[in-house]
Amino acid sequence: MMTNPPQSFREASARLRVQGLLDAGSFTEWLGPARRITSPHLAALDAPVSFDDGVVVGQGLLEAQPVVVIAQEGLFNGGAVGEVHGAKICGALLRAIEMRARAVLLCVDSGGVRLHEANAGLIAISEIMRALFAVQAAGIPVIALVGGTCGAFGGMGIVTRLCDALLISEEGRLGLSGPEVIETVKGVEEFDSRDRALVWRITGGKIRRTLGEATMLLDDDIPAFRAAAAKTMGDRPRQRGLSPDALQTLEAAQRRLEARATLDPGIRDGQQVWQQMGLGEEVALMDPAEFNRCLEARER
Amino acid sequence: MSMNVNVSKKALLDRLFPAGHAVSEVGQVLCGWGQTATGRVHVIGTTAHAAIDTRIALALSAAVLRVVAEDGNHPRPIVFIADTQGQALSRREELLGLNGYFAHLARCVNLARNSGHRLVTLIDGEAVSGGFLAFGLLADVIVALPGAEVRVMDLRAMARITRIPYERLTELAGASPVFAPGADNYWRMGGIHALWTGAEDWAAQLQALLQGSHEDDRARLGAERGGRKLAASVAQEVLYGHG
Numbered sequence: 001m002m003t004n005p006p007q008s009f010r011e012a013s014a015r016l017r018v019q020g021l022l023d024a025g026s027f028t029e030w031l032g033p034a035r036r037i038t039s040p041h042l043a044a045l046d047a048p049v050s051f052d053d054g055v056v057v058g059q060g061l062l063e064a065q066p067v068v069v070i071a072q073e074g075l076f077n078g079g080a081v082g083e084v085h086g087a088k089i090c091g092a093l094l095r096a097i098e099m100r101a102r103a104v105l106l107c108v109d110s111g112g113v114r115l116h117e118a119n120a121g122l123i124a125i126s127e128i129m130r131a132l133f134a135v136q137a138a139g140i141p142v143i144a145l146v147g148g149t150c151g152a153f154g155g156m157g158i159v160t161r162l163c164d165a166l167l168i169s170e171e172g173r174l175g176l177s178g179p180e181v182i183e184t185v186k187g188v189e190e191f192d193s194r195d196r197a198l199v200w201r202i203t204g205g206k207i208r209r210t211l212g213e214a215t216m217l218l219d220d221d222i223p224a225f226r227a228a229a230a231k232t233m234g235d236r237p238r239q240r241g242l243s244p245d246a247l248q249t250l251e252a253a254q255r256r257l258e259a260r261a262t263l264d265p266g267i268r269d270g271q272q273v274w275q276q277m278g279l280g281e282e283v284a285l286m287d288p289a290e291f292n293r294c295l296e297a298r299e300r
Numbered sequence: 301m302s303m304n305v306n307v308s309k310k311a312l313l314d315r316l317f318p319a320g321h322a323v324s325e326v327g328q329v330l331c332g333w334g335q336t337a338t339g340r341v342h343v344i345g346t347t348a349h350a351a352i353d354t355r356i357a358l359a360l361s362a363a364v365l366r367v368v369a370e371d372g373n374h375p376r377p378i379v380f381i382a383d384t385q386g387q388a389l390s391r392r393e394e395l396l397g398l399n400g401y402f403a404h405l406a407r408c409v410n411l412a413r414n415s416g417h418r419l420v421t422l423i424d425g426e427a428v429s430g431g432f433l434a435f436g437l438l439a440d441v442i443v444a445l446p447g448a449e450v451r452v453m454d455l456r457a458m459a460r461i462t463r464i465p466y467e468r469l470t471e472l473a474g475a476s477p478v479f480a481p482g483a484d485n486y487w488r489m490g491g492i493h494a495l496w497t498g499a500e501d502w503a504a505q506l507q508a509l510l511q512g513s514h515e516d517d518r519a520r521l522g523a524e525r526g527g528r529k530l531a532a533s534v535a536q537e538v539l540y541g542h543g
Contacts, residue, residue: 030538037534041478045464057538083478087519087531091538098539113429115462117478118452120528122429123491123518126437127531130516133410153399155433161403176399176430182389191391202395213397246411251365253404254358260396261354268392 007222009147010171014056014071017107020222021069021145021229022060029058030095031088039082041117050076053084057092059099063230068096071107074150080114081156086124093131097138103233104135104142106163111178112154125155132162141165141236145225146172147218151203153178165215165232167225168205170288174213175203201270206283206291210273211260212299217288302332309347309381312424312445315502316379329359330381336507342367342417345381352431353388357401360435364408368415375416377510382436383425402434409438413514420509423448423483423492441509443494444483445502450492451481477527488527490518 007020018027031037033051042049054076059068070092072079081089096104113121135142144163146152151173152160160166160174168174179193179202192198201207209217215232218224267273274283277298286294302313302323309330313321316334323332323343328350333340344363350356367378387398413419421439427450436442444450458479459466473480477488486492496505519535522528 030541031534037530040530041476044472044476045462045468047462047464083528083530084534087534088538090519090531091535094535095539113452115453115458115479116464118458119480119485119489119491120478120531122433122437122452123486123489123522123528124531126433126491127516127518129406129433129438130410133407137414154430157399158402158406158430158433161397161400162406174399175394175397176387176402177389177394179394182391182394185389190389191394202391207395208397211397213400246414247365247368250361250404250408250411251369253407254361254365257354257361257401257404258358261358261401263396265392268395270395273395 006219008220009169009222009225010149010220012222013075014073014107014109017222018056018058018060018069018071021105021226022062022067023064026061027058027069028060029056030092031057037084039084039117041082041120045116047116053082053088054079055085055088057088059101062103062105062226062233065102065233066099067103067105067233068092068099068101069105069107072109072148072156074109074148077114079110079148079150080112081110081121081124082114082117083120083124085114086121086128090124090127090131093128093135096135096140101140104140105145105229106142107145107148108152108156108160109148109150110152110154110156111150112156122155125159128159129162132159136164141233143167143229143232145229146174146205147220147225148172151175161213164236166208166213167216167218167228167232168208168214169218169220170205171220172205173199173203174208179203198269204270207270207273209291209295210270210277217291219288305330306347309424312381313343316506318503327355327359329356329363331363334379336503336510338507338510339376341377341379341510343379343381346383349383349385349426350431351385351388352402352434353390353393354396354398354401357398357405357434361405361408364405364412368412368417371417375412377418377420378412379506380419380421380436380439382421382423382427382432384428384431384436385426386428387430402430405434406438409435413440418510418512420506423450425449428452437491440512440514441493442491443496443509444487444492445496446498448483449481450483450486454481485527488522488525490520490522490525490528493521
């Protein structure tokens with residue numbers, strides 16, 4: 001085992017990520033590029049189209065268990081959600097229920113809504129949210145994997161936080177409004193989007209893991225994502241139907257989020273969060289495994 | 301009697317609930333009830349084009365959870381009043397994980413649906429992007445009131461980011477509902493169920509919406525109305541197709 005060479009999740013295409021996550025040769029794509037279902041809205045604006053509209057969906061095996069996998073392609077239009085792209089994700093989520101999948105792996109690599117078809121994209125993300133709720137109600141865990149070049153922003157940042165678990169690399173980024181948008185509207189003193197270290201301390205995998213949003217921080221390595229996804233799936237036995245304590249669970253989540261919002265109003269940087277926890281400069285140097293252990297010890 | 305509610309929202313409540321309402325406004329968040337011909341309904345919403353931040357998102361999710369807990373086995377309808385310019389843009393809000401607060405709010409709304417509450421959204425003012433996604437857009441039925449502005453982004457900003465000339469966008473906006481702002485565009489795409497006009501009896505129209513299916517019918521509506529021809533068929537093909 002463990003002799004595979006590292007394979008960057010960040011640098012890989014959506015299709016390579018899917019191949020590397022699943023058991024060898026087990027992937028079957030639905031509505032693949034051979035079908036050439038492209039976006040008519042991009043074509044109408046003379047913008048380039050893609051034969052898969054920027055998302056790969058299908059089924060395969062993860063350690064011999066049937067799973068549905070959805071992978072956005074960050075290199076096509078920033079992984080943004082349009083009508084076809086969104087409908088493929090919705091259809092794949094609903095098919096997970098039909099085929100009684102053991103889990104859904106959702107590789108988010110997206111800036112959110114595709115502006116060329118903004119209205120269709122916004123509605124599609126809302127439809128994805130409702131389809132995701134249906135998958136969870138059927139007892140199927142949805143595992144988000146974030147480590148691509150576009151991160152998970154806009155509506156897809158919301159969708160990512162709806163998932164049952166979130167696996168993220170140090171280089172992975174998660175948020176709602178991208179730093180560029182905030183800088184454009186509010187000014188460079190609010191958020192300097194070119195300060196890469198600052199962007200990482202606000203949106204990056206380490207701060208998202210620190211705040212308890214990510215389940216596990218990972219190396220930028222496809223086999224590491226595969227192993228973590230398999231472990232997460234194994235840790236979550238299938239439960240059919242809505243949990244009877246759903247109200248109590250959400251009330252507890254409400255209290256946790258209220259507590260976080262009372263964080264000292266002067267805190268506007270991940271570094272300050274770490275300082276408040278008694279963690280200093282060493283945070284940046286810790287590798288993901290060390291960092292997970294450090295946080296797990298504190299969470300206990 | 302409703303307290304401290306801004307003038308335009310007070311007028312809306314008077315028109316929706318001529319038999320009475322008690323709604324309070326605190327920090328741009330509306331919360332209370334309205335009297336209909338078949339009983340009280342809950343009212344939860346935002347005012348004055350609120351930029352939804354963690355504080356507002358938490359107030360909305362708390363209101364939804366309170367309603368679900370109080371009603372127990374006798375769930376009353378919830379009327380959401382959506383009026384938002386979108387999400388708050390701030391570094392601190394991003395650090396706090398605003399997207400997670402929106403996800404929590406969405407979960408609370410979904411819990412209400414699963415607990416039997418009928419969910420109706422009325423857009424009064426603006427409904428923009430993330431602020432709209434978080435709760436208004438998740439209702440069973442979504443209605444735009446006269447003058448409602450629904451959008452992701454205005455056309456000038458869109459032109460700048462997509463590098464497509466503004467003139468070209470405005471020209472194409474006449475033929476396609478897919479990217480330009482407008483409640484009517486969202487109606488054609490199935491994202492809004494109904495557009496009410498100023499002349500109608502809103503109390504009666506609301507009454508008619510207080511019962512119905514919980515199914516997400518928007519892709520089908522978009523296909524029927526011709527504004528979103530692919531969403532339903534592509535999703536169906538992935539769901540039932542063979543490759």
